[in-house]
Amino acid sequence: MVLRTEGLTRRFGSVVAVDHLDLHVAEGEIYGFLGPNGAGKTTTIMMVLGLVPPTEGRIWLFGQPLGAGRSPALRRRIGVLSEFHYLYEEMTAQEYLEFFARLYGVSGARRRIDELLERLELADRRRELLGGYSKGMKQKLSLARTLLHDPELLILDEPVSSLDPYGIRQVRDLLLEENRRGKTLVISSHILSEVERICHRVGIIHRGRLLAEDTMDGLRTRLATEQELEVELERVDEPIVAAVQAVEGVSGVDRRDGKLLIRTRTGVDLRPAISRAIAGSGGVVLSMQTRQMSLEEAFVTITENNISLLAREGMAS
Numbered sequence: 001m002v003l004r005t006e007g008l009t010r011r012f013g014s015v016v017a018v019d020h021l022d023l024h025v026a027e028g029e030i031y032g033f034l035g036p037n038g039a040g041k042t043t044t045i046m047m048v049l050g051l052v053p054p055t056e057g058r059i060w061l062f063g064q065p066l067g068a069g070r071s072p073a074l075r076r077r078i079g080v081l082s083e084f085h086y087l088y089e090e091m092t093a094q095e096y097l098e099f100f101a102r103l104y105g106v107s108g109a110r111r112r113i114d115e116l117l118e119r120l121e122l123a124d125r126r127r128e129l130l131g132g133y134s135k136g137m138k139q140k141l142s143l144a145r146t147l148l149h150d151p152e153l154l155i156l157d158e159p160v161s162s163l164d165p166y167g168i169r170q171v172r173d174l175l176l177e178e179n180r181r182g183k184t185l186v187i188s189s190h191i192l193s194e195v196e197r198i199c200h201r202v203g204i205i206h207r208g209r210l211l212a213e214d215t216m217d218g219l220r221t222r223l224a225t226e227q228e229l230e231v232e233l234e235r236v237d238e239p240i241v242a243a244v245q246a247v248e249g250v251s252g253v254d255r256r257d258g259k260l261l262i263r264t265r266t267g268v269d270l271r272p273a274i275s276r277a278i279a280g281s282g283g284v285v286l287s288m289q290t291r292q293m294s295l296e297e298a299f300v301t302i303t304e305n306n307i308s309l310l311a312r313e314g315m316a317s
């Protein structure tokens with residue numbers, strides 16, 4: 001495990017920002033750390049970085065327990081992109097990266113800086129003062145700084161919050177490449193469609209508690225209380241709809257654009273029974289597709305509607 005926490009807790013007065021969190025991030029994985037505003041993501045990251053002391057609980061980084069002091073050797077193995085990065089407005093991008101390269105003692109800094117600026121399409125703007133940079137450009141430059149010393153573990157707090165879709169794609173491609181080179185990534189975000197695209201596993205945190213920690217597929221399966229089947233028919237009529245509605249396990253049927261949208265419970269495959277019901281009413285099935293629940297839907301479900309359900313099921317401690 002690159003990162004592990006056990007019973008990690010942080011209180012601010014009467015507020016429990018992080019509540020007995022057990023996280024597991026394995027080497028080489030891209031881990032999405034998701035949660036709504038105020039869920040406790042930043043506080044968790046600050047504790048992992050040794051910037052905020054935990055009230056209770058323990059943290060291991062690269063298998064070593066995190067002590068009270070911040071070890072410089074440990075810091076060098078981690079790259080952090082936080083929302084609070086301060087950029088020196090009177091420096092150019094080139095000067096800024098050279099400054100940090102010297103600070104970190106990066107060898108082969110010139111090539112690394114060139115490569116990162118090229119990858120993030122900032123190379124043409126490298127001689128401009130950062131005061132004139134847009135928010136998106138600043139965010140990309142902060143990411144370049146985070147990657148500069150080639151850290152093994154990247155902790156990225158909302159890495160694409162200021163980026164347009166094109167910038168998001170650039171950053172995503174760069175992060176995927178870092179991961180292919182063996183880097184472990186922890187990405188805290190609420191931009192779910194992007195996280196969904198690159199994370200191997202996600203942890204969902206709400207009010208400081210971990211509601212779920214699972215692979216994307218596992219999470220979808222566990223979160224979806226209903227799934228939807230989209231059935232295309234040669235023709236749709238009322239007897240067919242009635243026959244489908246009568247199939248046990250079907251909770252609703254809608255007609256849209258000559259198709260049937262059938263809601264069913266998860267965990268049961270009703271396709272054979274539905275096919276038989278349609279055929280028995282004289283219908284002909286042209287195609288049948290199960291619609292996957294996106295993480296965005298899962299996330300909305302988990303944070304707004306299904307918390308008590310999840311708590312009851314004991315999906316996470």
Ligand SMILES: Nc1ncnc2c1ncn2[C@@H]1O[C@H](COP(=O)(O)OP(=O)(O)OP(=O)(O)O)[C@@H](O)[C@H]1O
Binds near residue numbers: 035039043
């Ligand atoms: N220094 C502090 N003093 C008091 N309360 C704090 C402090 N830092 C965080 N909190 C509280 O702890 C809770 C968790 O906040 P945190 O910033 O960790 O959430 P987050 O998931 O990062 O949210 P966001 O997505 O909005 O950044 C919130 O209720 C917040 O108000």
